[in-house]
Amino acid sequence: xxxxxxxxxxxxxxELIKLINEYLKRINFYVKFSIIEIPSFKSKKINEKELKKxxxxxxxxxxxxxxxxxxxxxxxxxxxxxNFSKFIENKxxxxxxxxxxxxxxxxxxxxxxxxxxxxxxxxxxxxxxxVARLFFVEQLYRAFTIxxxxxxxxx
Amino acid sequence: xxxxxxxxxxxxxxELIKLINEYLKRINFYVKFSIIEIPSFKSKKINEKELKKxxxxxxxxxxxxxxxxxxxxxxxxxxxxxNFSKFIENKxxxxxxxxxxxxxxxxxxxxxxxxxxxxxxxxxxxxxxxVARLFFVEQLYRAFTIxxxxxxxxx
Numbered sequence: 001x002x003x004x005x006x007x008x009x010x011x012x013x014x015e016l017i018k019l020i021n022e023y024l025k026r027i028n029f030y031v032k033f034s035i036i037e038i039p040s041f042k043s044k045k046i047n048e049k050e051l052k053k054x055x056x057x058x059x060x061x062x063x064x065x066x067x068x069x070x071x072x073x074x075x076x077x078x079x080x081x082x083n084f085s086k087f088i089e090n091k092x093x094x095x096x097x098x099x100x101x102x103x104x105x106x107x108x109x110x111x112x113x114x115x116x117x118x119x120x121x122x123x124x125x126x127x128x129x130x131v132a133r134l135f136f137v138e139q140l141y142r143a144f145t146i147x148x149x150x151x152x153x154x155x
Numbered sequence: 156x157x158x159x160x161x162x163x164x165x166x167x168x169x170e171l172i173k174l175i176n177e178y179l180k181r182i183n184f185y186v187k188f189s190i191i192e193i194p195s196f197k198s199k200k201i202n203e204k205e206l207k208k209x210x211x212x213x214x215x216x217x218x219x220x221x222x223x224x225x226x227x228x229x230x231x232x233x234x235x236x237x238n239f240s241k242f243i244e245n246k247x248x249x250x251x252x253x254x255x256x257x258x259x260x261x262x263x264x265x266x267x268x269x270x271x272x273x274x275x276x277x278x279x280x281x282x283x284x285x286v287a288r289l290f291f292v293e294q295l296y297r298a299f300t301i302x303x304x305x306x307x308x309x310x
Contacts (some may be wrong), residue, residue: 015170017202054277074235081281106198123278131293135278138286153281 002032002097006062007133008055008104009040021115023137030144036062040104056109059101067097069116074118074126085146102132157187157252161217162288163210163259164195178292183300191217195259203261211264214256222252224271229281231274240301257287
């Protein structure tokens, strides 16, 4: 069982890269976890719909058969951290690879929504899709510490 | 009119400090904004209730008369970013100083809750109170860009 996070566009800030990599390492203590950055095709020549379509096709290239896909989207189902950890624990029992995706500036194409198993919201607020990566890895790490009774969550 | 953010404990990671300072600068383009770090008195000799009490007394020292106090707490009222910007815009019209507070590991004492005007939730999820600082400043910056029709929010 592996977990991956697909994000659109390079993480630009060195500080964010460092913070994210620290959680990446810590999560790998519990589970095989990787982050895939697909390129952003943002340009003035491409409109929002076309951009989402191209980015969507690239996201879907990384979704293998039998993988379960969750989209992070502010309009999705919201969890508190304990329930999110139960959600993860539950999905692990499916014994399938789990993929989470954070979209680009305009979100996901319809094709990506159709392929997804569930839409999850970390917050009703819109966060920069760069910062959202840090939120996600912190929360995924937190979920594994809760599952494993590590004191991080109550620290 | 000034806005301040009170946080409990030093921001430890250099990367977080840098990211937070960048938003601090950007917010100051719109409004006088500062961050006050009050010390954490966490120790094995102090229980949760005592810790919240001491930290609470220190938070309240920084609340001046006529100031409006908002507590960031996962059980508070949640906003999306546009509504949060409207909330801020509204409060600015009171022409009072606004203070937001992010508590320590165990949250706020009853005394702090009693003094507060509203409890606001950025997410149902629990984030590290260190990372929560970054979430808050990103969201406050976003609010001012929305109020001022700056394209950041839709970027």
